[in-house]
Amino acid sequence: MIEAFSLKTAHYFGDALASQARLRHRVFVERRGLTHSSYDGMEYDEFDTPAAVYLVWRDQKLVVRGLMRISPTSMPYMLKSYWPFLCQTRELPSCSDVWEVTRVCVDRNFDPYRRKQIFPELLCALQEFFRMRSIEAMIGVTRPPLLNHFLRRGVQWLGDIAEIEGELEAAFWVPTEHLRPDAYCRAYGIAHPVLTLEPVFPRIAA
């Protein structure tokens, strides 16, 4: 299951907000060596706002092992603020029905058998969240081989590949109807619904 929360609802999910920041620190600061803002083993940036929603996969010990951060493009967002030149084929959106996906990561140190399902589940949860809120598409920046591998249809690349923080990445737009990685859902038996707006482990809620 994928849990979704924002700053407003984070207190229902115990340590999840801090746990996702710690995962980001392990992935982006420690492993990739990026000079992102961090404090006390937690990574953060200016896009961790009240508008951001965190989709997380937690293990039995309530440690976040997979994460996506999503924000409406009606607020400042990474692609527009940092890399607008990546968007060459359409205008950058500024509206509440297109959301940006950032800080996507899965803990490489987690059990490989269970780990492989996390990213497909995150994509399924993303589609469910978008449908609940009538959001029409996701936008973001990533390595084309990664997204092309999971989403075989519907990915629109918005411009040329460029080196972004040491990786070859490009900007993408994916309509909501194409977000579910069907082949993986069949292979791993991922059924609806995957998303919950309530904590999976309520006994630890604040």
Place this chain on the structure above:
Amino acid sequence: MHFEDFVEASQRATTFDELRRLYAEEVGKHGYENCVLTSLRGRKVEHIAWFDFPSGYLDAYLQNRWDLIDPILACSVRASRPFLWSDVVAQTRLSNAQFRLMEECRELKVHSGIAFPFHGPNQQNGLMSISRRVADAPNLEARRLLHAISVQTWNRHQELAGEKLFIGPEIVLTPRELEILRWCKDGKSRPEIGDILSISTKTVEFHLRSIMDKLGANNQISAVVIALQKGLIDL
């Protein structure tokens, strides 16, 4: 299929998938059930055009970021000709992580491969790689024929992808890159340039990296000197 027939058949292919099936079938006859065609920029993976791998292999490769430590990728950019994966193990010093990677590949039924590197202009490289799903030694007798088949496949892939035959020899900086270079010449720092042009410092840094790549410069100062020497900007 004779090589001439393969050339003819591949020239008739009008889609990447058709080309992949033809190639996979042909290398499969020689015991190579796995194949992949990758576009690289330098040694970084830009695009995986197509592949035939056992289930789960490419997932593991992408999610574990094996491209960052893959010794085959690393060697492909400095290889003068095709090479066996075993050549990499025998002739280069692999890290523990790279040895583990090769072991995990074997567990995922990706063995005993041959890599066919293609070196293009402006660091636009390609890599085709074939491998076995069983722990057999590579078929060395067919190696040269497989190279020829891979060359033809790569060429046809480039044609289908619409890649230009000749890349222009002149260095072309975009108007934005020229603007940033002029401000560098005037001694402005990156944040100052960002303020002047109303763009972020990160965007300035991105453009500077592109400028340095195009000019073959190691740093900002060298880039300015080279640009002045080539008449791209004035004093």
